[in-house]
Each structure stands twice: as C-alpha cells, then as structure tokens.
Amino acid sequence: MDVDAHRRAIRATGGRVGRGLTDMTRRLRVGLSAHLASWGTTYRSAGVSRYVQNLIPPLSREPSVDLIAFVGGDATPPDDTADLDTATIIRTTLPTHRPFVRIAWEQALSGAACAAYGVELYHGPAYALPIAGRRPMVVTVHDLSFERHPAMFNRGNRLYLRLMTRLAARKARRIIAVSEFTRDELRATLGVPPDRVDVVHNGIDTRFRPGARDEVEAFRTAKSLPDRFVLYLGTLEPRKNLVTLVRAFARGRSEWPEGTALVLAGGPGWQYQAILAEIDRLGLRDRVIMPGYVNLDEQPLWYSAAAAFAYPSRYEGFGLPPLEAMACGTPVVCANESSLPEVVGDAAIQVAPTDEVGMARAIGSILRDDDLRRRLSEAGRDRAARFSWTAAAAATARVYERAFEAKR
Known part of the structure; x- marks a missing residue:
C-alpha cells in the first residue's frame, strides 16, 4: 500500500x-x-x-x-x-x-x-x-x-x-x-x-425508552413471544456467565409464574457451544428462546417486552445493556462485580455471579412482586438518564x- x-x-x-x-x-x-x-x-x-x-x-x-x-x-x-x-x-x-x-x-x-x-x-x-x-x-x-x-x-x-x-x-x-x-x-x-x-x-442512545403498549404487544405477537420472559441481550460467550443464568432459570422456573421463558438474544461468540450444551443437559430447549443477533432498531422493543433483564456477566469495562434495559423501564438483575455496581448503582438487584440460587431468587422476586417491579423500573429510568x-x-x-x- x-x-x-x-x-x-x-x-x-x-x-x-x-x-x-x-x-x-x-x-x-x-x-x-x-x-x-x-x-x-x-x-x-x-x-x-x-x-x-x-x-x-x-x-x-x-x-x-x-x-x-x-x-x-x-x-x-x-x-x-x-x-x-x-x-x-x-x-x-x-x-x-x-x-x-x-x-x-x-x-x-x-x-x-x-x-x-x-x-x-x-x-x-x-x-x-x-x-x-x-x-x-x-x-x-x-x-x-x-x-x-x-x-x-x-x-x-x-x-x-x-x-x-x-x-x-x-x-x-x-x-x-x-x-x-x-x-x-x-x-x-x-x-x-x-x-x-x-x-x-x-x-445511552436516545432510542432506548419505554415502548408504547400497543407497539410492544404487536412486537410480542410478531415474534411469538410469551406473555412473560426473562431477557439477556448481548454476545453469547463465556465471560457473560450465561451457563449460570441457565442454571438459575432451571432452579427458579418451578417457583416463577407459570409459562415464564428465558430469552438469550445475541450473536454467538467465542466458545458459545457450552451454553447450548447446558441448555440440553437441563432439558430446557422448549423454554429457552434464542433469536440470534438483534439489530439496534429492535433492541428497545425486546427490552420493553421483557418482564426482567438479567446480566450475570463476570467482567465488564462498562456494561451498556443493563443501562439500556433501565432506560426502557425494565427491572434489572446483574452481577455485583467489575464495573456493573458503578454503572447501575442502587437501581438494580445485584447478585454474586457464581450464586445461581441467589440469581433465581432475585429474578423471581421481580416476577412475583408488582411493587418491586414498579420501583425498580422508576429507579432504573432515573439512573439511565444520568448517562448521555x-x-x-x-x-x-x-x-x-x-x-x-x-x-x-
């Protein structure tokens, strides 16, 4: 050259x-x-x-x-x-x-x-x-x-x-x-x-905000999504700690509202096969939805349609997805390590990334408690507004x- x-x-x-x-x-x-x-x-x-x-x-x-x-x-x-x-x-x-x-x-x-x-x-x-x-x-x-x-x-x-x-x-x-x-x-x-x-x-991109109810329900129907699901959105790779999230889902689903699904949205990353293997080992293929990569224009609708957002990542330099979920009014459960406590503050439930029992309980509390879900939604929007x-x-x-x- x-x-x-x-x-x-x-x-x-x-x-x-x-x-x-x-x-x-x-x-x-x-x-x-x-x-x-x-x-x-x-x-x-x-x-x-x-x-x-x-x-x-x-x-x-x-x-x-x-x-x-x-x-x-x-x-x-x-x-x-x-x-x-x-x-x-x-x-x-x-x-x-x-x-x-x-x-x-x-x-x-x-x-x-x-x-x-x-x-x-x-x-x-x-x-x-x-x-x-x-x-x-x-x-x-x-x-x-x-x-x-x-x-x-x-x-x-x-x-x-x-x-x-x-x-x-x-x-x-x-x-x-x-x-x-x-x-x-x-x-x-x-x-x-x-x-x-x-x-x-x-x-945070200004497109991340709570979706209109009619738009969200139309999106849910178009994507054949259940009425209630827990969302993860990001690359499917080991440091995102998704095997632990799958195990937490397996532990908690019997106590969570009936029909709750887990959505792992994102493109496959390095060594993602371990996640698929754990889903199969636990017999969860029918309850874990994997839509693949989600383009930026659709992401606010995925966040808005979810009952809760889970981000158990072991290591983040910043961690945009939890903030984007908060900006859309979705309650967040995330790991209590690396940069995530700095980013989410007191507006999310934080759990040790190795604690699948605690993760299952935290997600379950959001799914079952309307008052908690509303408080976290409001606190999350306020927290996200600090970042521009x-x-x-x-x-x-x-x-x-x-x-x-x-x-x-």
Missing part, C-alpha cells in the same frame, strides 16, 4: 466537509480513527462500533473540537447531516473492516492521512495507536478482559490486544477509561499512573485539550 497513493485516495474520496474545515474560529483539529464504525444493523455495529458512531455527532458540536473522522471503505454513514452534524467524514478506499487492513492503515498510513488534513491530535478509540506517530495522542481503553480472562479469547486476538494496549498506554498523552473500574484495572494490570487516566462514562453521549463528548473534548497542552 503506497502512502502517496493513499493520500490521493483519501482526498479524492473524502466525505462531506462541514464546519470543521471552514470556520476560522481556533479549534483543535482532532483525527478520530472511526474504521470500526459501521452504521449498519449487523453484529459489527455493536460494542466499540457503537461507541465510535455515537460519539461523533455530539463531539463534532463541541466548540473546542474540529473533528475529522476517518472511516473505512465499507462504512455507510447516514446521509442525514443532522445525524453526523458537522463532522468531516473522510472515507478511505481500503477495506478496513478487515482487521489486517485496518492495522496496516493505522500503523503505516494514518500519518499521511492526518498530515493531509492538518490533524493536530489523534484519537484511537479502541486500545491501539500508531506506534510511530509523533503528534499528541489519546487512546480509549474499554476493559482489560484479555488480561483478566485470557482463555476467553483466541490466541491471535489476545496477543494483539495485549501488545497494542501496552504500547498505546505508553504512547498516549492521556488515556480515556470508560469507568472507574477500568481505570483501576489499568493501574493494577499495566502500572498506568491514575493521574494519566480520565474516566469518561459511555452514554452529549456529556461523554464534552468530557472527551476536555481530555483532548489536556492532552494537547501536556508536555512529554
């Missing part, structure tokens, strides 16, 4: 040029690596992709930021200028949805891209930075699950994340952690001084200013 050719390509295929390149007001020109953003409805639009694409619109409205977002050749940002606001979107011709191509762009070509557009500070939103880059840099670290639970990653992905996160932690002038928990993990695991880390909580992408963008802009002014 020739650097000069790539420079010509990004100029030729650059997206809309908004306020960022025309306004004479002095603002810091920030290059955001947005290659992980897809703006689609497939599994690729989850996780870090949502972090990036939700951050761009409010970040571009920050008065101190002149945002240049570099996106991949297959990304399809919406044409609606209100959605992306005034960000300058630069599209490469390269297929950076492929990991090796994305890494190559980041390490070999990002410097030319940043120079072509006068970028003063570079933000890597997911663990990695260009090793040879000389301009001030900021990196976001979402969690250190690849350090704490290495067996849950394939070898190549684990080694890449370990190497790049360590290099980026040394290279960055400032590090953004998405929770206090992740900041503590950076100190304990990588020895990063806490005063180099800024905590910026994630926000506008606030996250404002805090991120302050990190940029600190990084640019810092001396190395």
Whole structure:
C-alpha cells in the first residue's frame, strides 16, 4: 500500500466537509480513527462500533473540537447531516473492516492521512495507536478482559490486544477509561499512573425508552413471544456467565409464574457451544428462546417486552445493556462485580455471579412482586438518564485539550 497513493485516495474520496474545515474560529483539529464504525444493523455495529458512531455527532458540536473522522471503505454513514452534524467524514478506499487492513492503515498510513488534513491530535478509540506517530495522542481503553480472562479469547486476538494496549498506554498523552473500574484495572494490570487516566462514562442512545403498549404487544405477537420472559441481550460467550443464568432459570422456573421463558438474544461468540450444551443437559430447549443477533432498531422493543433483564456477566469495562434495559423501564438483575455496581448503582438487584440460587431468587422476586417491579423500573429510568453521549463528548473534548497542552 503506497502512502502517496493513499493520500490521493483519501482526498479524492473524502466525505462531506462541514464546519470543521471552514470556520476560522481556533479549534483543535482532532483525527478520530472511526474504521470500526459501521452504521449498519449487523453484529459489527455493536460494542466499540457503537461507541465510535455515537460519539461523533455530539463531539463534532463541541466548540473546542474540529473533528475529522476517518472511516473505512465499507462504512455507510447516514446521509442525514443532522445525524453526523458537522463532522468531516473522510472515507478511505481500503477495506478496513478487515482487521489486517485496518492495522496496516493505522500503523503505516494514518500519518499521511492526518498530515493531509492538518490533524493536530489523534484519537484511537479502541486500545491501539500508531506506534510511530509523533503528534499528541489519546487512546480509549474499554476493559482489560484479555488480561483478566485470557482463555476467553483466541490466541491471535489476545496477543494483539495485549501488545497494542501496552504500547498505546505508553504512547498516549492521556488515556480515556470508560469507568472507574477500568481505570483501576489499568493501574493494577499495566502500572498506568491514575493521574494519566480520565474516566469518561459511555452514554445511552436516545432510542432506548419505554415502548408504547400497543407497539410492544404487536412486537410480542410478531415474534411469538410469551406473555412473560426473562431477557439477556448481548454476545453469547463465556465471560457473560450465561451457563449460570441457565442454571438459575432451571432452579427458579418451578417457583416463577407459570409459562415464564428465558430469552438469550445475541450473536454467538467465542466458545458459545457450552451454553447450548447446558441448555440440553437441563432439558430446557422448549423454554429457552434464542433469536440470534438483534439489530439496534429492535433492541428497545425486546427490552420493553421483557418482564426482567438479567446480566450475570463476570467482567465488564462498562456494561451498556443493563443501562439500556433501565432506560426502557425494565427491572434489572446483574452481577455485583467489575464495573456493573458503578454503572447501575442502587437501581438494580445485584447478585454474586457464581450464586445461581441467589440469581433465581432475585429474578423471581421481580416476577412475583408488582411493587418491586414498579420501583425498580422508576429507579432504573432515573439512573439511565444520568448517562448521555452529549456529556461523554464534552468530557472527551476536555481530555483532548489536556492532552494537547501536556508536555512529554
């Protein structure tokens, strides 16, 4: 991949040029690596992709930021200028949805891209930075699950994340952690001084709100869902601790309201077969519904239709699904470890992730007690309202200013 050719390509295929390149007001020109953003409805639009694409619109409205977002050749940002606001979107011709191509762009070509557009500070939103880059840099670290639970990653992905996160932690002038928990993990695991880390909580997409009753019931009918079900929504993988949730369901179902089902919604992840094996071992195939990946537009309806949301994950850097469920008014039971207590506060029932008996009792109390369900629903909505992408963008802009002014 020739650097000069790539420079010509990004100029030729650059997206809309908004306020960022025309306004004479002095603002810091920030290059955001947005290659992980897809703006689609497939599994690729989850996780870090949502972090990036939700951050761009409010970040571009920050008065101190002149945002240049570099996106991949297959990304399809919406044409609606209100959605992306005034960000300058630069599209490469390269297929950076492929990991090796994305890494190559980041390490070999990002410097030319940043120079072509006068970028003063570079933000890597997911663990990695260009090793040879000389301009001030900021990196976001979402969690250190690849350090704490290495067996849950394939070898190549684990080694890449370990190497790049360590290099980026040394290279960055400032590090953004998405929770206090992740900041503590950076100190304990990588020895990063806490005063180099800024905590910026994630926000919640405004589409997550209680669904209208008629719409929810129509959705329930269309999906052939039972009147009462317990929902999990997320990737089906070992660290989400779904085997324990299945066992809790097996323990509690005889005491829960008749006909209660368990819905495990999400795409299959690393080693998900263990979940299927446990469902079969316990003879629960007829009571566990597995709809597969749920696109973003449908997720609020799944949350709104559920009687309770269960999230027994052993390890989270932040944990958006419990907050999204709360925003939809659904009572939440979650694990009492990692970042989850920090995120849900007192608005959810917290249970040790190994305690399948306690989990069954907690879910059962929500299913049987109308007053408890109503209190948790109200508390959850209030809690979720504290988290917004506008606030996250404002805090991120302050990190940029600190990084640019810092001396190395």
